[in-house]
Amino acid sequence: MGNGNENNVKLKVTGLAKRYIDPPVQALKDVEFEVYDGDFFCIIGPSGCGKSTTLRLIAGFEKPTDGQVLLDGNEVQEPGPDRAMVFQDLNQLFPWKTTLKNVVYPLKVNKLYGSNKNRMEEAQKFLRMVGLDEKFDSAFPHQLSGGMKQRVAIARALALDPKVLLMDEPFGSIDAQTRTTLQQEVMKIWEETKKTILFVTHNIEEAILLGTKILVLGTDPGRVLELFDNPVAPPRLATDPDFGKFWKTLYNLLGHKDE
Ligand code: ADP
DSSP, rough: OOSTTTOEEEEEEEEEEEEEEETTTEEEEEEEEEEEETTTEEEEEESSSHHHHHHHHHHTTEEEEOOEHOOOOOOOOOOTTEEEESSSSSTOOOOTTTTHHHHHHHHHHHTTTTHHHHHHHHHHHHHTTTTOOOOTOOOOOOGGGGHHHHHHHHHHHHHHHOOOEEESSTTTTTHHHHHHHHHHHHHHHHHOOEEEEEHHHEEEHHHHHHHHHHEEEEEETTTTEEEEEEOOTTTOOOSSHHHHHHHHHHHHHOOOOOO
């Protein structure tokens, strides 16, 4: 609420269900939510509640058993560059391509920015935006730290200029200190680019730190428990009493016992 874009629905999920056959799992049932233009929309929930499944359905990697995903009013049918994804996996880059070529390649495949020269320039712009120095443009993924690889993955996704940026626990495999830095970088990028971001995490602090909205999912079947507007005022310091209060609310909602 309060950011003046409530009428501008970017993504609408209605009656979404996903049932896997082998093994039989009702991964999602009757999931409904709306994401507005410019939201930093965090999805949180325990392991197995269908967070990744939700993102994969939005990305178009899988088809729902029931329900719809609407992006700007159009039903998602297949993957597309308007929904770029950043995964948790630190091996999502092409190992045989340099940093720069990793970012340029999808731009070429999708015939964006007109010419190779423009694509190189755009790729460099986004690599600088995620804080990677020019000297790493010619490095290969195996020469980069985990945090740097995730920066490249984020630059690659941003360069596609997607309508929504999908991030599936992007910092889940990153050490705590680097994770804090990357969270701050993503916040800065979100403020600069005004991108609509869907960000999956199972970490309560991360959701409170980043999200303007926080969707809480529950398990068995994967379903919506509650959608919150983040009540903690930026810069959302852990020392803010509102932070602690909201943390407790989420902690309890996620099925932990009140202490
Ligand atoms: P989360 O991301 O919240 O941990 P997932 O979306 O990965 O949850 O999984 C939701 C449920 O669906 C889990 O029970 C998981 O085991 C199951 N599941 C996910 N992908 C598949 C698949 N390809 N085949 C069968 N079951 C799956």
